Amino acid sequence: MMAQQKDTIFPQPFYYIGFSIIGEDGSESEFRTLFLNEKGSIKHFLEHEMQGFRFGGWTLPRNVQYMIRLNGLEYQDDTKRVKILENGHIIVQGTVSESFLCWANSSIQSTLKGDRVKINTTALIEFTYNSVALLRRSLEDIKNPEKIICKFGFIGMDNNYVLDNEKLMGVKDQVIISYEMNPIGLDTESNLPIDPLDISNDDGVAKTTYLILAKVFRMFSFTEDKISYVQADEKKIDINLIKRI
Numbered sequence: 001m002m003a004q005q006k007d008t009i010f011p012q013p014f015y016y017i018g019f020s021i022i023g024e025d026g027s028e029s030e031f032r033t034l035f036l037n038e039k040g041s042i043k044h045f046l047e048h049e050m051q052g053f054r055f056g057g058w059t060l061p062r063n064v065q066y067m068i069r070l071n072g073l074e075y076q077d078d079t080k081r082v083k084i085l086e087n088g089h090i091i092v093q094g095t096v097s098e099s100f101l102c103w104a105n106s107s108i109q110s111t112l113k114g115d116r117v118k119i120n121t122t123a124l125i126e127f128t129y130n131s132v133a134l135l136r137r138s139l140e141d142i143k144n145p146e147k148i149i150c151k152f153g154f155i156g157m158d159n160n161y162v163l164d165n166e167k168l169m170g171v172k173d174q175v176i177i178s179y180e181m182n183p184i185g186l187d188t189e190s191n192l193p194i195d196p197l198d199i200s201n202d203d204g205v206a207k208t209t210y211l212i213l214a215k216v217f218r219m220f221s222f223t224e225d226k227i228s229y230v231q232a233d234e235k236k237i238d239i240n241l242i243k244r245i
Contacts, residue, residue, distance in 0.1 A: 012156030029088025153189030206236035
């Protein structure tokens with residue numbers, strides 16, 4: 001399972017996160033309520049309950065109807081896509097464009113950026129966090145998940161796309177700006193093993209999101225200490241910092 005270029009018609013370039021949930025003894029997992037409409041089912045959650053942690057943020061689809069496929073559910077618009085397969089796979093994609101992950105950034109002119117497209121750091125972090133939060137809720141619908149393989153990265157990117165190292169810290173909401181902008185490198189995809197027990201609560205979601213973003217920032221030649229919305233000496237995303245912006 002993965003969102004490879006040849007396997008999707010989603011608008012390129014895009015950022016993706018994929019989760020493969022593995023059951024006992026390496027067997028495929030199974031969502032138990034994916035095709036049920038009743039309250040408490042994963043389908044009902046996707047269509048009526050899923051939301052981000054702040055109004056107007058970079059969230060996953062909400063208050064929408066998912067298309068029923070033979071092997072799962074799917075929702076897609078011009079900016080994002082969520083596909084949940086019955087056998088324990090989740091694919092989340094967000095377009096890298098002015099309409100989503102580069103919102104209010106790609107059109108900004110600057111001497112440093114030039115005509116390159118700049119990814120909105122807050123959008124990247126918030127979208128990643130919400131994807132991991134979806135994984136946490138999805139695990140409640142699977143019996144005895146044993147491990148998770150997370151694959152993530154960018155498809156259709158080149159060095160015209162940059163990320164900056166503007167950093168909002170948890171020390172009196174201090175903003176550190178050095179105006180360094182790095183293009184994406186040759187390595188644009190990575191993976192991370194996840195223990196289901198590690199994301200059983202909000203703290204685990206925050207820590208797992210940080211681990212994913214640490215590798216994403218390396219794709220742009222940044223060290224992980226450049227990740228924004230992190231309290232000093234803590235390797236986890238603090239969503240309360242994002243809520244206050």
